[in-house]
Amino acid sequence: MKESTVVGYFYFDFAAKEEPTPAAVLGSVLKQVIRGLDEVPERIVKAFQDRETVIGGHSITISETMEFLKYISSSRCVFICIDALDEYQARHRAKLLDSLNQILRGSPGIRIYLTGRPHIQTEVEEYLTGRLVTASITPTKDDIAAFIRAKLREGEMPEAMSEELEVEVERDIPETIPDR
């Protein structure tokens, strides 16, 4: 029985000023995972100390990150979540997907969660053949109703909308969503 679950995540964003390299993205995932641990594993402390002896230091490499994730996943459930893959430059994305595949090959316990626009599906399948399950996201009537309710409640001027209109909005807009 593994003791606990740790999660590493990353959100891609078109609006980001700089495109992070795949190594930086995976380093960031590892950082979140380590935050979830009580202590930094000794081999990571050692790698950090060794890096200090090099002039100017060096950034963590993808293979180091993979090795550390593998080590951590031997005693914990490790989840990696990456949002909006389609918002990452194609060149970097290929490298990242290839690295994710290698991570899964080396550490069978790790599970990866991805989101993206539909056009990304073929590419992700290509890199994660035999590992990937895909599902489409479509909002349901219930989702739309819950969303409208939440947004109406948090409005800054609740009195600006009459109760009749509110009832109408909550009732009619979800009806425009086709049944699945």
Next chain:
Amino acid sequence: MSQSHVNDNIDGFSNTNSSNDVPNNSTTVDQKSEILTWLSGLEPSIHHQDIQAYRADGVGDGLLQTEEYQKWIAGIPSRSDGSALLFYGGPGVGKTYIR
């Protein structure tokens, strides 16, 4: 009263002992934060908090009940070894905001 005092001392003693057992390269809070910065200068946790704040209760909960998600979270192989899950959808359907 005196009993409790003795216990305090014992605790104090054993605490001292256990901290002596910790190897010298044990990480301090400062070192942990230095190591985290070394791993990556990126801070997705800030973005994550923004997303959390704007999430609407109950939206997208149905996705967590889908067979694809349930099998993936439980680690049950289906059409593949099931270690990776991709949820895809057009812009604005709420991919980023799933709980």
